[in-house]
Amino acid sequence: MFKNPKLKYLLIAVLIAAAIGGYYAYTEYNRRNPSMEEVKAAHKLNASDVLAAFESKPEESKKMYTDQVLELTGPIKEIEKDETGFYTVVLGEAGSMSSVRCVVDSLFTDRAAKLVSGTPATLRGVCVGYTADDMGLGADLLLNRCYPAQQ
């Protein structure tokens, strides 16, 4: 079929490259956000320490922590459950307006339901931003897709 063996090898190489490229594109396209249960935290901190860092050095802290997986420990100020059943665990000191708001991944609703206000907890999640207190509601650090690592 192939008079020139080089052409045969070239065709095989092209087919292999196309298959690898196609597989990569398929897996990349269908890639899901990883579960926080399996991801290692980039930083393990106390909730009050990271809040203090954002308050004193907002720009530096934003560069250091945003988009990173954080594992934060602190007292549970409040546990909120919205009308669709999603939990948000609020870490912080009872007297402070500032807090860390951890939106719990729906995979871990059962774990969140067992948490108790006023007790310490550790949650791991992706830091998605810090909202300064410009609406009179207090400043908040936001963590998404959280996994209650310790309760």
Add this chain to the structure above:
Amino acid sequence: MNKFITLSLLLIGICSSAFAQKYFTKNGSISFDATAPGSPENITADNRTVQCVIDGATGNMQFKASMKAFTFERALMQEHFNENYVESDKFPDAKFAGSISNMSAIAMDKDGSYPATVKGKLTLHGETRDVETTGKVTVAKGKVTATANFSVLLSDYKVNVPSLVSDKVSKTAKINVSCGLEPLK
């Protein structure tokens, strides 16, 4: 007579403080759907960290949503949304400041479902545009829930959709807002 005046002033004080009450949430929800008509691929995301404050007396309202808090089913879609479409590092928040223009028709202290007309300015991707929509305020057993649905034209906010994906991403995004509000103490 003096007792009557004192009692009247007390009642007026209680009533005015009830009407002057502000309501807020920090776990409001915004979802959007920017799926192009006929596309098999859903371009949807939701955000459950929305801050909202409504003044029960004036109807003034504000909300703020962190753009990076929008969660997509597919990680690649979420990365493209933040990096290429809304440039979340440069414009981290979407904000709305406006008012409920028919606030006098809404009794925040009485159970019922009240239609609301909301007008204000929406800032997204660094662009601010006037927005007007209708929504609903529901009061049930002391719990206040505000909901609204509206659409925005992506080009109004300079969110550019590459021609390569124009058959998948709609030119408009349908936005649903739902906030369970609590009295601000």
